[in-house]
Amino acid sequence: MEHLTGIFLRAVFVENLALAYFLGICTFLAVSKQVRTAVGLGTAVIVVQTVTVPLNNLLYHLFIADGAMAWAGLGHLDFSYLGLISYIGVIAATVQILEMVLQRYFPVLFQAMGIYLPLLTVNCAILGASLFIVQRDYNFTESLAYGVGVGSGWAIALITLAGLREKMKYSDIPEGLQGLGIVFMTAGLMSMAFISVAGFEF
Amino acid sequence: MDNDSPAKAILVVTITALVCSVLVSGAAVFLQPLQQAYADIERIRYIVQISGLVDSEAELSEFDIVSAYRDISLRLIDLESGSFDTDLDPQSFIDVSIENELQESVNIPAAQDTAALQSRPRWVAVYLVESDAELQRIIFPIYGRGMWSTIYGYLAIEGDLSTIAGVVFYEHGETPGIGDQIQRASWLAGWRGKRLYDEQRQLQFNIGTDSATSPAADYRVDGIAGATLTVNGVANMVRYWFGPHGYAPFMNQYLAELNL
Amino acid sequence: MISRLPQALVAPLIDENPITLHILGICSAVAITNSLYSALVMSAALTAVLCFSNVVISTIRHHLPHAVRIIVEVTVIASAVIVVDEMLQAFAPETSRILSVFVGLIITNCIVLGRAENFAAHNPAGVSFLDAVGNGLGFSLVLCTVATIRELFGTGGLLGWQIFPATDAGGWFEPNSLFLLPPSAFFIIGGIVWLIRSRKPQQREKAEFDIIASEPARSSRWST
Numbered sequence: 001m002e003h004l005t006g007i008f009l010r011a012v013f014v015e016n017l018a019l020a021y022f023l024g025i026c027t028f029l030a031v032s033k034q035v036r037t038a039v040g041l042g043t044a045v046i047v048v049q050t051v052t053v054p055l056n057n058l059l060y061h062l063f064i065a066d067g068a069m070a071w072a073g074l075g076h077l078d079f080s081y082l083g084l085i086s087y088i089g090v091i092a093a094t095v096q097i098l099e100m101v102l103q104r105y106f107p108v109l110f111q112a113m114g115i116y117l118p119l120l121t122v123n124c125a126i127l128g129a130s131l132f133i134v135q136r137d138y139n140f141t142e143s144l145a146y147g148v149g150v151g152s153g154w155a156i157a158l159i160t161l162a163g164l165r166e167k168m169k170y171s172d173i174p175e176g177l178q179g180l181g182i183v184f185m186t187a188g189l190m191s192m193a194f195i196s197v198a199g200f201e202f
Numbered sequence: 203m204d205n206d207s208p209a210k211a212i213l214v215v216t217i218t219a220l221v222c223s224v225l226v227s228g229a230a231v232f233l234q235p236l237q238q239a240y241a242d243i244e245r246i247r248y249i250v251q252i253s254g255l256v257d258s259e260a261e262l263s264e265f266d267i268v269s270a271y272r273d274i275s276l277r278l279i280d281l282e283s284g285s286f287d288t289d290l291d292p293q294s295f296i297d298v299s300i301e302n303e304l305q306e307s308v309n310i311p312a313a314q315d316t317a318a319l320q321s322r323p324r325w326v327a328v329y330l331v332e333s334d335a336e337l338q339r340i341i342f343p344i345y346g347r348g349m350w351s352t353i354y355g356y357l358a359i360e361g362d363l364s365t366i367a368g369v370v371f372y373e374h375g376e377t378p379g380i381g382d383q384i385q386r387a388s389w390l391a392g393w394r395g396k397r398l399y400d401e402q403r404q405l406q407f408n409i410g411t412d413s414a415t416s417p418a419a420d421y422r423v424d425g426i427a428g429a430t431l432t433v434n435g436v437a438n439m440v441r442y443w444f445g446p447h448g449y450a451p452f453m454n455q456y457l458a459e460l461n462l
Numbered sequence: 463m464i465s466r467l468p469q470a471l472v473a474p475l476i477d478e479n480p481i482t483l484h485i486l487g488i489c490s491a492v493a494i495t496n497s498l499y500s501a502l503v504m505s506a507a508l509t510a511v512l513c514f515s516n517v518v519i520s521t522i523r524h525h526l527p528h529a530v531r532i533i534v535e536v537t538v539i540a541s542a543v544i545v546v547d548e549m550l551q552a553f554a555p556e557t558s559r560i561l562s563v564f565v566g567l568i569i570t571n572c573i574v575l576g577r578a579e580n581f582a583a584h585n586p587a588g589v590s591f592l593d594a595v596g597n598g599l600g601f602s603l604v605l606c607t608v609a610t611i612r613e614l615f616g617t618g619g620l621l622g623w624q625i626f627p628a629t630d631a632g633g634w635f636e637p638n639s640l641f642l643l644p645p646s647a648f649f650i651i652g653g654i655v656w657l658i659r660s661r662k663p664q665q666r667e668k669a670e671f672d673i674i675a676s677e678p679a680r681s682s683r684w685s686t
């Protein structure tokens with residue numbers, strides 16, 4: 001259990017996908033103008049990560065890893081080169097299905113966050129999380145903890161940045177730094193803050 | 203055919219899928235032998251580097267590596283019985299990261315799991331360097347959790363099964379410029395001659411500079427300033443693998459055999 | 463001489479640099495900019511994928527049904543990335559290990575899909591190829607600049623050569639480890655954006671609110 005908590009906390013703070021690995025920065029910068037929209041996208045990311053990371057873990061261990069298909073008598077086959085395209089396929093399908101389910105059964109929720117879902121198919125952070133669990137060879141429960149962790153971490157970073165940007169709306173920023181420039185500087189400071197947690201033993 | 207008809211959509215998708223899969227599979231199959239050979243050479247290079255058969259600091263050509271490797275024997279040890287296993291083929295066990303149907307996974311009790319591995323394999327492939335039927339060195343694979351990633355390495359031990367002859371870390375995902383200093387030749391050279399066990403075969407080895415709790419100089423390697431967490435990971439993994447749940451039972455048994 | 467090169471090739475370098483103007487494509491690459499060699503390999507990989515996907519999608523653009531357009535584009539890009547990844551593993555295994563997951567992330571790199579969707583789907587193959595090379599170079603320019611600064615101040619060396627002699631080898635340069643950590647990349651890119659926009663006012667974003675100069679304080683209880 002501590003091990004899983006450790007994975008979760010590390011994924012949120014020290015290995016934050018947006019602030020330590022720069023994944024999903026495009027949407028990160030575009031949507032962080034308002035806290036409300038940030039909360040919407042953040043929730044969508046947490047849901048998609050929690051679903052796709054364990055799914056891709058299963059896919060990896062049952063089909064793609066070297067020798068994984070031993071359960072079907074095909075243990076000599078190595079499909080690891082099909083990994084990338086399989087994961088992106090799973091992610092695209094998950095996002096599509098999630099969108100349809102929301103639209104049909106949870107229309108209020110769909111109104112709140114449905115517009116962000118198509119953006120997530122090509123969000124580096126979603127694919128990145130799946131690639132990391134494959135590289136580190138996590139098992140199912142570890143990847144579940146990791147999926148929730150990275151989603152939450154990305155959402156926390158996004159909402160925090162949105163809050164900061166709302167506060168900075170009234171600041172007198174030099175013209176060349178307006179917009180993109182100051183957001184990067186702020187994100188850099190946030191990144192330092194999140195990494196400073198690295199010294200803790202989880 | 204009209205671009206928006208379903209038939210056209212299916213046709214385009216099918217053709218794309220076929221062409222792409224041929225392209226991708228072709229590349230994978232064609233390049234696989236090259237990738238495998240390179241991976242093999244890299245692994246053998248690390249073994250040879252710490253085997254004592256070549257100058258560990260020198261630039262080795264592929265010929266040097268392959269010919270030195272001929273004098274190294276690959277053996278399989280069964281950690282459950284603490285002795286060599288002669289039934290299974292060691293070749294299938296050499297890569298710890300590849301799933302092997304024959305391998306058994308043994309859970310590590312939390313109290314002993316200093317390297318944060320959760321489980322370890324039952325059979326491990328080790329490398330023996332012998333000359334005139336006398337054991338010169340034995341090379342063990344070691345791995346464990348660092349700060350960011352799993353660190354993999356090999357540790358070579360002298361024929362007395364206690365003195366460190368050499369060590370190499372060949373894979374890790376630690377912070378470049380900080381954690382990756384564990385691969386620095388000058389630091390690794392400091393491991394040579396240090397001892398793992400004392401006279402009573404108790405594990406004394408540790409890494410660190412805190413003089414209050416650290417062992418005597420014979421059993422201690424200096425830490426790396428600024429890379430504490432990574433270095434702690436390395437210390438923990440060495441202490442796990444050469445502790446009672448790792449290779450120690452095998453080493454004690456083998457030492458008894460050698461001294462007979 | 464520069465002005466005579468095709469517009470598609472030159473524009474993405476500074477005027478329409480995909481990273482600094484369109485906020486595209488940095489996601490999957492900045493994490494490896496602590497080494498110039500990794501940045502160069504990553505730039506080459508991305509440019510190769512971009513050229514391949516732009517040319518292929520441009521060639522089949524008249525036959526792409528609307529419903530499956532995006533998924534076909536993603537499939538073509540993913541296939542190109544897998545081939546590049548396999549080749550890196552076969553011919554440069556050490557680098558492949560350092561770049562690890564980030565080569566795979568080229569699939570989701572905004573530049574590749576962005577140019578495929580916005581340019582290659584509507585333009586002939588020739589100019590799409592030039593557009594790909596131009597954007598690839600623009601991306602490489604920013605990435606390699608960041609990597610040069612980070613590696614130089616973080617380790618004192620570049621590409622294996624020690625340029626500033628380090629203190630633990632008897633020199634005067636104390637490597638600044640912050641440059642090897644992620645926050646530095648954010649600051650450096652922010653600085654580059656600031657530099658470009660100070661020289662090219664047309665790229666600046668408008669402020670959301672105008673700051674009006676405040677009126678001088680009226681006499682109050684605290685004034686003398």
